[in-house]
Amino acid sequence: MSVLPSTTANCMASAVRSPAPERETFQNFFECWLVEQNQHLQELIAASQQHHSTADDDSLCSLIKRVLEHYEHYYKAKARWGKEDVLAMLSPSWTSTFEDAFLWIGGWRPIMAFHLLYFKSGLQLEDQLNELIRGMGRGDLGDLSPCQLSRIDELQAKTIKEEKEVTEKMAKHQETVADSSMLKLNHLVSGNDEERGWGRCGSGEGESAMECKEEGLKEMLQRADDLRLRTLKAVIDILTPIQAVHFLIAAAPKDS
Numbered sequence: 001m002s003v004l005p006s007t008t009a010n011c012m013a014s015a016v017r018s019p020a021p022e023r024e025t026f027q028n029f030f031e032c033w034l035v036e037q038n039q040h041l042q043e044l045i046a047a048s049q050q051h052h053s054t055a056d057d058d059s060l061c062s063l064i065k066r067v068l069e070h071y072e073h074y075y076k077a078k079a080r081w082g083k084e085d086v087l088a089m090l091s092p093s094w095t096s097t098f099e100d101a102f103l104w105i106g107g108w109r110p111i112m113a114f115h116l117l118y119f120k121s122g123l124q125l126e127d128q129l130n131e132l133i134r135g136m137g138r139g140d141l142g143d144l145s146p147c148q149l150s151r152i153d154e155l156q157a158k159t160i161k162e163e164k165e166v167t168e169k170m171a172k173h174q175e176t177v178a179d180s181s182m183l184k185l186n187h188l189v190s191g192n193d194e195e196r197g198w199g200r201c202g203s204g205e206g207e208s209a210m211e212c213k214e215e216g217l218k219e220m221l222q223r224a225d226d227l228r229l230r231t232l233k234a235v236i237d238i239l240t241p242i243q244a245v246h247f248l249i250a251a252a253p254k255d256s
Contacts, residue, residue, distance in 0.1 A: 026081045027094045033074055034253060040067050041252045044245050048140075051242050060241035067248055068233060075225050086217045105170055105224035110163050110231040113251070114156045117141070117235060120250045140246050141239075151238045159231050166223050173216045 043063055051060065082089040090106040102108075124142030144152070232251070236244045 026077070026088065027092075029077055029081075030074075030094055033070070033077075036070060037253060040070060041249065044249045044252070048242070048245050048249060051139075051245070057241045060245055064236065064241060064244050064248065068236065071229060071232060075229050078225060079222060082218055082221050086214055086221055089221055090217065104163075105166065106221050107224060107228055110159050110227045111156070113231050113235050114152065114159070116250055117152065117247060120246065124246070139240065139242050141243050144243070148238055152235070155231075155234050155238065159227070159234075162227055166220065166227060169223075170220045173213075173220060176213065176216070 040063075044067065047056075047060055047063055050056070078089060091100070092103075092106065095103070121141040121144055124140045126142075128140075128142050235247065239247060
């Protein structure tokens with residue numbers, strides 16, 4: 001198992017234990033998480049280059065398990081911070097404006113896992129085309145079997161359905177910003193002094209409305225992250241160990 005530099009390990013440990021997580025603290029955690037993610041990426045690349053037969057599968061499975069546990073660690077930490085500041089998780093300060101344009105409820109769309117899988121499979125299939133003609137495959141993503149393709153297709157259809165359900169529920173929740181309680185709150189915030197005085201008397205109602213909206217956002221974020229993680233694990237479950245290694249290499253965040 002890879003060993004984190006002491007500063008990185010301490011950073012991640014303290015971030016997870018923090019009783020009152022804040023946006024900057026999560027960004028520190030995320031940066032530390034990326035350090036270990038990069039270590040895993042180097043191990044995955046080395047494993048893909050050194051793999052020669054199924055005899056190496058046990059070590060590959062151990063590496064894949066560590067990488068997936070690392071992703072689980074990220075989503076567990078994100079869930080904790082999301083309970084404290086869900087808006088920060090939905091509009092992360094640590095992503096670029098380009099990345100922000102493609103965010104889906106605070107992260108990547110689950111369906112993108114299949115786009116990535118098919119894209120990488122096509123590249124590796126093209127790269128080994130001559131070998132396949134001679135009946136010599138490499139066992140990577142260019143060698144997906146008919147059975148695997150069928151399972152991937154079924155999983156993709158299921159994921160599209162779940163993603164659509166979450167998207168529609170998020171849209172309905174967003175529409176509630178125009179309900180009576182929120183319109184009343186907006187009127188109080190933007191009204192004149194007399195209205196603001198009345199607003200102070202009714203502030204409890206306004207706070208309750210805001211809390212209700214934030215609770216809905218927390219639920220949406222949790223459902224989206226749960227689908228992201230389940231999709232990643234389900235794809236890996238369909239692939240052989242060496243195929244999973246190639247997929248995780250393609251899916252890993254890269255340094256800019």
